[in-house]
Amino acid sequence: MSTFLTYTILGLVLGSVYSIAASGLVLTYNTSGIFNFAHGAQAMFGTFLYWHVTERWGWPVWLALIVVVGLAGPAMGAALHAVIMRGLRGTADVTKIIVTVAVLLGTVYLAQWIWNPDEAHTVGMFFGAGAKITVGGVVVRYHEIVCLAAAVAIAAGLRVLFTRSRTGVVMRGSVDDPDLLRRNGHDPERAAMLSWALGSTLAVLAGVLIVPISGGGLDANALTLLVIDAFAAAMFGRLRSIPRTFAGAMVLGLAANYVLAYLPSAGTFTGNLRVSLPMIILFTVLVVLPQDRLRGAAVRTRERYRVPAVRAAAVWAAALVAAVYLYSLLLPESGVTTFALGMTFAIIALSLTVLTGYAGELNLAPLAFGAVATVVAFHFGVEGTGLAARMNIQGVLLAVVAAALVGGLVALPALRLRGLYLALATMAFGEFLSNMVLRDTTEHHLFGTTFTLFPDGSLVVPPLKVGPLDLRDGTTFLMTATVLFALIAVGLAALRNGGYGRRLAAMKDSPAASAMLGQNLVRLKLSVFMISAAIAGLGGVLMSSATGTVAQENFSFTGSLALLMLVVVAGIGYLSGALVGGLMAGVGSAVLVSTFGDLALANEGMATIYTALGHLVLVGTALVGMGVGRNPSGFVHDIIDGYRAMRDAKPVLYGAGALGAVLYVLALTDVIGTWTFALIALCAAMLLPVVGRSYLAERRTRPVPLELAGVDEPYTDELRARLDRELGLTAALEKGGARVTA
């Protein structure tokens, strides 16, 4: 009985904190229509601040609470709204999600920069862990009472705010119809700013409360994910109702503690289940949740992608293979290996191009499908041991099929969901997999066989060998990955140009109209999800074998998010966007960070600056992600447009080609270094459109079409004369002796 009471109270306390975090999320979602994935990161950042002022500066708790929860919290929320979120009205779901994901990543990177993750940071309970009372044989700490009281007060307060007060009504209305509010003399932006400030405060409070009850240790990634668990509670209230969110949070907290209390504690199963429980519940709630009906309203988004013809795609693919080969000759062996790893990420990125770029659906956990494939390939495809170990092709094929099947299984119940909800379902799956499967190090006995899913918490994945093709060699690996990327990319271009691709585009643009033409949306979504998962699976197996030894961290949720964000930044609708985004996510930032790390070690005097630069690279990528709302088509789009305009500037292109060849020969003969070559080539590629444009401007002789005179071109006298001439006005006007001056 006392066990039951103890765990019930612990459950209610955990539920209280979930409730505080979840109601902040509901608040911002209701007033701005943005589901804030960065909510957990805000909580984490606030908690680190709290640690900083109490532990490092030794402030008293009351002062720290006033400054961190009372001032920094709202300031953080208001700033987020003013700088980023208010610019997102009228953008696609994908863009909104990516921007908050970028905020999440940026905040995590920033926290890891300021507070060295290798040092321990602990936050204690209010009034200390010893302050407690005993009720009916059960010990209750003061801190826990504070949690309970705060949760009840906040839930009641928000309920009153939403239903009784004028401000609350304006807040609720500001997402449904901001124009109506404006006409009635309210300011929807002010209401939204207020709710962001309040939401952020609640996040920070939840962070400060939850860390002591879950061990006291502060870790940027873990704490961010801990608060994400509260998403499940918010989903109970369908992101609308505060009372139901409160109830959901309590269910969540209690369930987590009863699992601990009553399930056998041997092995890793119970512990893992307890960690994954919120995500399992989130998935279930999403699937059971009553659905919005299929509504009209084609989304008029700002994203625009050009579709390459299959032939053009094939030419580019061949050029890519050639360029990668030539470049690999310049690289040292370690460089080739790193490059190969990046290329495997680019393959995983292609899975996002087809799913999000072509079909408009989201998968927040692409790496999780890579993990599924890796586990399957490891168990069924490895031959030999030690250095002689190789992956066989059957293993890889089986892994790809398994990834596709799991993709289908995950998606099937979630496919009625759209946009945000499907994204959350994939997130739940990714987290579940990462906690249940990738940490499952115990032996299982099933149907007479004994196996361990993830022995020792890591897998050694050997390179692939097919006949004479042995991927142990770095260059062979790189070229195989590149050729696979090229083949899949051409295949996707063909897909997009065919009937299937048109159907995907139709579904993305208007599900209602596409259903009215006879399209079975569930079947189409299922198929594209499986294709996407298969590609992610293939990329995942290759990524694992390029890495060599993989563990849970290699398939982390933040890794998936960073990949998705960088692909969107590069251009999710483009095959080249997948290449650039994948390379950046896989190796780009890692290479830069380690380069700066090496530089810092080499020059002690400059160490601080180099270390700072290394961190800045990471935060910088996140900053670019936050800006994606301004340029949702991605930067590859701009580059492509730039080059498209250069088709008439042949001499510039030839000149650039010659320059490239000279540079390459210089690099090959070691006259210039590989880095110098890469830098000059990159700069030249970026600058080429600019040069081309000025070249074109100089020799522009094509006359302006008359209809456009004065529209695209300034209205000069010369043009006016031409207009008169063409319209036959000159004679008539001169005869009358008058001249019209415009």
Added chain:
Amino acid sequence: MSLLETKAITVRFGGNTAVDDVGLTVDEGRITGLIGPNGAGKTTMFNTITGLQKPASGQVLLDGDDITKLSPAKRARRGMARTFQRLELFLSLSVRDNVRVAGDILRSGTRKRFDLDEETDKVLERTGLTDIAGRDVSDIPIGRARVVEVARALMTSPRVLLLDEPASGQTERETEAFAGMLTGLAAEGLAVCLVEHDLPLVMRLCATIHVLDYGALIASGTPREIKESPEVIAAYIGTEEASHG
């Protein structure tokens, strides 16, 4: 028996009854009008007939079969097609691909094989869109965009075509051509149901007209009967007064 028939359809949004006990018929080879003041429930009827909206009670019959429980896609495969009052074009596709994709969809489910290119060209020709076939659908004028929606619907070779305000945004000349096309389609045996605010156009084209007001069917009949119906006159004059006062 009419090709399309609704029986006692009632639709509620929360506590509001948007459509109340409406039964109407649409016949083959004719254009049937569905008119009424704004908010009368015309689009809600269309959504119910096509399966985008679940009715609280009542039935939708196509060719005598009860299709009330079928998904929009299944209804489409039984020969139902529609256009939307708020345009639902596929903005990332060209005009031609907007039409063609309807054929892609049709072909994906069944084993039916026909030459899609040729079929697309035929539909474009018939609807007068050939000259803008290559354009991005997002930068053509709204009047033509409405025709693209009709062309897309025709690509499915429907038996019933539901048009939701197809003439709004069209120039007079476009409307003229459009009216001619509709008459031609009906003459070939298609059942057309037209929601339209251009009353002279409706009176001219339709064999039968149903009038909705506040969700209820207040009159059904030939254009002449409708013109003389006291309920219809009251409903229209009533709203005129309401909107001017």
